[in-house]
Amino acid sequence: MADASDNQHQTVGAWAKRYYFANRAMMESILRPYGLGSTQWFVLYELVNTGPTMQRDLAQRLHLERATLSGVVATLVRKGLVAQATGADQRQRQLTITDSGLALWKSLPDPVEVTKAIALEGADPAEVEIAIRVLRSAAERVEGNVAD
Numbered sequence: 081m082a083d084a085s086d087n088q089h090q091t092v093g094a095w096a097k098r099y100y101f102a103n104r105a106m107m108e109s110i111l112r113p114y115g116l117g118s119t120q121w122f123v124l125y126e127l128v129n130t131g132p133t134m135q136r137d138l139a140q141r142l143h144l145e146r147a148t149l150s151g152v153v154a155t156l157v158r159k160g161l162v163a164q165a166t167g168a169d170q171r172q173r174q175l176t177i178t179d180s181g182l183a184l185w186k187s188l189p190d191p192v193e194v195t196k197a198i199a200l201e202g203a204d205p206a207e208v209e210i211a212i213r214v215l216r217s218a219a220e221r222v223e224g225n226v227a228d
Contacts, residue, residue, distance in 0.1 A: 107191040114188055119152050127177040128185050135173040
């Protein structure tokens with residue numbers, strides 16, 4: 081028989097969190113042989129798909145603290161995968177993927193597609209769409225009610 085305390089873990093938020101952590105762990109295992117972490121992958125993804133980007137804009141798009149992104153960017157710069165240039169006001173940094181970064185990118189498997197294929201194997205596409213719509217709507221409502 082299930083413990084009564086298990087009921088608190090049968091929420092959308094608890095399952096979303098569990099899925100997030102499981103998904104992140106799988107992404108990390110896929111990227112580890114390439115010397116990348118999932119946050120580094122997302123930075124490269126943005127630079128490949130968006131082009132040169134101001135670091136502060138990237139932090140907002142990836143929902144990362146500036147200090148966290150600074151560390152990730154410093155690592156990518158040190159690895160020669162990203163170039164960082166001073167912006168016009170000398171305080172902002174513009175990020176660009178390097179030729180080495182683009183070459184690595186082209187050799188990577190897409191961890192998002194791999195995890196999606198595994199996690200959603202056999203799932204009804206209509207149910208997946210409902211789950212996306214419900215979670216997106218819930219996230220937007222919560223974000224809209226969080227005091228800055």
